[in-house]
Amino acid sequence: MRWTCVSMVILATSVLMAGCDDPADAPAARRGTDAASTLPAGLLLTAAPPEPRNIADLRDTARPGARVVLRGVVAGRAEPIASNRAMLTLLDAAIRTCDSVPGDSCPTPWDACCEPSDVLARHSATIQVVDESGQPLRVSLSSMPGIRPAARLVVTGKVRSGGEGSLVVDADGIFVER
């Protein structure tokens, strides 16, 4: 009888322990697929790459796989930097943003809402930092020093898609102009 009771207590304890997740383990299990990534060490350049080009010029000529150097402003939409992916929208510096319009009090001048949307689309490029599978890393580029809306950048990288549609560049170097 005593052994039966002891066995039942041990069994009940085991069941209870098996049923309880360690709260600290749960996020760790999820991190297997959703882990926040880190940006490559050499991504932030200390010197400006030579001969940067405008986005609109590259857009018509760039073919997937081609190496490019492009210059622009982090702008073109209200939230140009993705909050949890290594992606940003770069806009040709020639396109005026709302802060250059006298008397404009737009709280997000970098969205260039004063320009027609088709002009913005033609002069914009998506800059992303990808992993081995080609997916944007799970980290925001805003974690890099100097990268914020309206910052001027020179980006080196490889064209992922271009031509008729939108210009997407897998960046391997970013220089922040002061």
Place this chain on the structure above:
Amino acid sequence: MGLPLDYAIRNLGRSPVRLGLSLAGSTLVALLALTAAGFVRGMDRSLATQGSPDNVLFYGAGSEESIERSEINPAVPALVEAHVPGVRRRAEVPYISPEVHIQTTVRRSPEDPQNPQVLVRGITPAAWLVHSGARVTEGRAPEAGRDELLVGRLVHRRLGLTPEELGPGSRLWFYDRYWTVVGRFESAGSVAESEIWCPLSDLQIATRRENLSCVVVTFDSPDGFDNADIFARQRLDLELVARREQDYYGALARFFAPVKLLVWITAVLIASGGLVGGLNTMYAAFASRVREVGALQAMGFGRATIVKSLVQESSLAAAAGTFVAIVLAVLFLNDLTVQFSLGAFGLAIDGVAVLLGIAAGLVVGICGAIPPAIRCLRLPITEALKAA
């Protein structure tokens, strides 16, 4: 030694006029609290239930504030289906709802002098997949090519009609044609209940537009938003923004925060008037009982005991008034339609609102009794016994 509760209860009946005034005051204060809480809760509910955690909206970049201003490529639904992983499916049908949202003047006939603005939403059958809370409660869904429509449960209020006047078979006039009402729908108390839904193709023909306002997509999990955001950021040529539906309606709710604050301030100000009125009644009630209070003190009852009994008396009257207010609110205010710029919503006299009403009643009962009781007890016993 404490005074029996019976003493406080019997005292209530000594002056029916004063009891009536106390009841009316506490009823008014509790009713105001209930109305304000019902307004805020109803508005919150109407905007909160509109957004599903798994739904993502694709709409035009630059139209972040209002989907009605958005215009996107009609190819977006097909592109989303082809390029964005994680879209929920049922029997191979993707949960992708292309929609047109237009705020327009809706009349009963071209001669109708009224100009009510109603949001008309052009939908496909996929809308019933992504808006899981929406269901037809009367009649049937509209068929494309026949200028038919469904009216939300609260649309009749926008149009100044009775529900019967806007039943299946009735007609509405907008975009230079008559539309036949074939049914009514509800949407779990959301603002969609003050909308008109009709077939997307019919609305596009009537408005001579080919583009869409937005595409609503349901993903298998809330993480699907990442895939939607990557797609929108990579396809800059489509000029799209992806946003969680809950975030969109959350932003709208924040826009109305000053309105809600104004409602609370107004309620508190009017309720303060009610509270002051209650205090006045209690001052008068207790002032005429100074000798009685002095006698109680002479008999050996402590001041705290007497204050407790007076608070009991006041709280009992306030509780009765609060009960009346709750009954009135549940019977006459609950689900009462209020119109606002986005549509309409019903006042929600729910548990939280009732709790706030009770709290307001208690404040009247307690705060209304303590200052007059203290004033009453300030006199020395000898002077109190000689008071007129």
